Amino acid sequence: MAALAETPRGVAEGDLLWTPPAAYCALSGVERFRHWVNARNGLDLEDYEALRQWSVDELEQFWGACWDYFDIRSETPYLRVLDRRTMPGARWFEGARLNYAEHLLRREADHPETVVFHHSSELRAPATMRWDELGGQVRILAEQMRKLGVGPGDRVASYMPNVPETAIAMLATTAIGAIWAAASPEFGARAVIDRFAQIKPKLLFAVDGYRFAGQEFPREGEVEQILGSLDSLQHTVWLTYLHPDRPPPAGTIPWGKLLDQPEVPRSGFRYERVGYDHPLWILFSSGTTGLPKAVVHSHVGVLLEHCKVGAFHLGLRPGSRPFFYSTTGWMMWNILLACLLQDAAPVLYDGSPIAPDSGVLWRIAEQARVTHLGISPGFVQVMQKDGLRPRLHYQLPDLEMILLVGSPSTPETFSWLHEAVKPDLWVTSQSGGTEIASAFVGASPTLPVHAGEIQARSLGMDVHVWDEQGQELRGQVGELVVTKPFPSMPLRFWNDEGDKRYRESYFSTWPGVWRHGDFIRINERGGCYILGRSDSMLNRYGVCIGTAEVYRSVERMEEILDSLIVCCELAGGRFFMPMFVKLRPGAVLDEDLRNRIARRLRADCSPRHVPDQMYRVDDIPYTLTGKKMEVPVRKILVGWPLEKAASRDAMLNPSAIDWFVWFRAQNRVMLSS
Structure with missing residues (x-):
């Protein structure tokens, strides 16, 4: 194992990290499809963004083209691609019978x-x-x-x-x-x-x-x-x-x-x-x-x-x-398993990703000659703080893409993967959910990669950013909405x-408009940033703060293994915003560390991001799908009973929630008055 590695410094949000080679673009499925669509429809869609805009403007043409391009086989012909542009209730490919x-x-x-x-x-x-x-x-x-x-x-x-x-x-x-x-x-x-x-x-x-x-x-x-x-x-x-x-x-x-x-x-x-x-x-x-x-x-x-x-x-x-x-x-x-549709050979693994050490997944990737690796940003943080540099220990000549899944990713995570794994990697992220079995915003092999940025809105997904009044926002944080149906x-x-x-x-x-419950920002080039769930957003005296911003800043510090922050609305219009940190063994949450955390948050984010209090915990509670349990913790702190705030059987580490129940009991007066 290599010596303890520094978290990459000097990378800023939006920095250009990777540009796809021309040959890589030309061979990609999305580029082949773009040329096919142009030839079939007499169009001149110049690039991914033009294709994306066409895919949401002309929903029926786009999804009908996908049906033909992928040679979907139906026992009977479909009557129409889409009966009406209505949500919910839209009917796709009525009349088709397939498996x-x-x-x-x-x-x-x-x-x-x-x-x-x-x-x-x-x-x-x-x-x-x-x-x-x-x-x-x-x-x-x-x-x-x-x-x-x-x-x-x-x-x-x-x-x-x-x-x-x-x-x-x-x-x-x-x-x-x-x-x-x-x-x-x-x-x-x-x-x-x-x-x-x-x-x-x-x-x-x-x-x-x-x-x-x-x-x-x-x-x-x-x-x-x-x-x-x-x-x-x-x-x-x-x-x-x-x-x-x-x-x-x-x-x-x-x-x-x-x-x-x-x-x-x-x-x-x-x-x-x-x-x-x-x-x-x-x-x-x-x-x-x-x-x-x-x-x-x-x-x-x-x-x-x-x-x-x-x-x-x-x-x-x-x-x-x-x-x-x-x-x-x-x-x-x-x-x-859906990768079978592309004649790919999926790699299945049942076990821990970090035991006996954080090289487990890399050994599998080396042995199976993995081309596309999907891992969580949290796992990358573990590797960083363990000092692992996969490029020094594993042969990964076939690895071309790393997909960061499960939670928002930081610019430092993108940059570290380029430095510690492979400089010519396509490192990207995505965001979607169980409800759609896919992603609203995600990757494209024809687009450059910018630090911390999801490359684009997905094809066929009419994603927008709205404010509370339902007005379109550009370059600002708002609700992720989808204004047209999707299959x-x-x-x-x-x-x-x-x-x-x-x-x-x-x-x-x-x-009639799908509100997903995520806060999102889309910049002028179409890059996307997910800033966390809107129901866990920190509303600090009317200023909305994304928890992902806080975690990005704090978890770069060597002493901090993990963190969680919530904002509790108290009686009389007051707010209490505590932060809970899991420390590296041997580290102490003393006045010096508290001050350094506060200074970092002021510098990286704003004075509004600095918590009211900081507390050390043994563990941060997560769901079984690897999401921090911000909303249940907030509910417990403001007085919800545990059985109504959280289900232990839906947690990755059920014992982690007990500390917060204890904390509420010890601080009942402060959290209620």
Whole structure:
């Protein structure tokens, strides 16, 4: 391990860090598509921005062009691309009948013996899977599920880790028209029940346990609780993963037995082709407060969106090897498997990204010859403060892109990746969500990269910045809104009568306009900055402050491993804005460090950014998808009971929230008076 590395200094927001070579641009999917669109429509779209503007001005032409360009195969022709530009309720490609899994697996016929998955875990050595192995197991499982009585519209739930068996289960489920829903095994039983009880699954795929950071986590007890709470279940398929030598529980179907069947040839298998409004899967919101939203997506909408994002925004090509660190309960796992649409070979990993050390993911990237790596800015911070410089320890000749996911990224993170990993990397970020199974703003391989900046608004997403009165803002911070429909918007929320919760979540502020709940700024060149959730924005005496600005400044300091800041509105129009910091071992939150934090925030941000008080904590609470729990902490501090403010089973580190409950009790008078 290298000596402790300094955080890069001297880089400013918006500094030019990378310009794509002309040859790289010319070979990219988005550039090929631009030329194809120009030739097909007699247009002269000069660059990405011209293509983007056309894609939102001419929605029907753009998405119809995507249908043809990606050779979407439907059993019946569609009547129209879009029935009306209305949200919610827009209908895309009515009349078409297709299947998402069929499109993911159709490359098998072209080269069955080519590797399609690289996979490893803390329990399994690195291995690969070929296209014919994947397709063959999907067909066997799909037919066995049909024999168990699972069919179109039935819900199939998964409590499985990021291993090939889970991918096979998802593909088999969607191949027969059943509806997939997943929770990763680090979820506690209560969090799983909160999700699956809403949708009443017919079949459950369950695992006996997993290993993370060298520690074993048996899950038999959690599965028993889940089974006892879901009276809709008729079958449970059991994967012995943690202890392969142990027999499965009575009444369950062993995974191996279910798959130990005669081969089902491609020509003899029938995909269930479904209409535009047939559910593909149900993705769940984080559920840190209240019941998680059960977001229903369609085969048609997700297929079009995932073709677009993979080819045009991630820059995938046949033979690409993408590796996005994710659990099965996060939307990025679905995006990873969607890379199959571009004939790419995804890399799956189940385990810790930082144990036994912060080189774990780089060793996997080296071994699998990864081309596209998706990691969180928080992981990059860990590497920086560990002094890791991957370019000195790992051979990464194929790595061309790093995608920063999960939270806003700082200019220093971009710059450090260029310095410590590879100088000619395409380092980029994106922002979207579970609700759209994709991104509103993201990457383009034809655009330059500026420090801390998301490169552009995504194609087909009519993203704008509005103020509180619904007026367009330019170069200023405002609400991220989408003013025209897009195919991957949810069909609905499950069990949401009259779409009440769906409308309240996204359309209650401006009817007919999607308000996502993020604060965003778009500069004159179209670069985007996400400044955090609008419900966690720090409103300091009428001045709005993005938490991302604070974290960027403070977490560059060597003593600080992590931080969290909230603003509590108190009686009499008063505000209390505390900051909580997790320190490096040996560091002390003394008067000197407090003063240096305050000086840095004044210099980097403004005097308004300086907290009223600073407190040391052992850990910062995160959701299972890696987001800081600012809103639940704020609710606890102003008096909400823990059970209403946060769900422990939806947390990555449940014990971290206890300190804030204790803090509220100790400071009740200050926080109430």
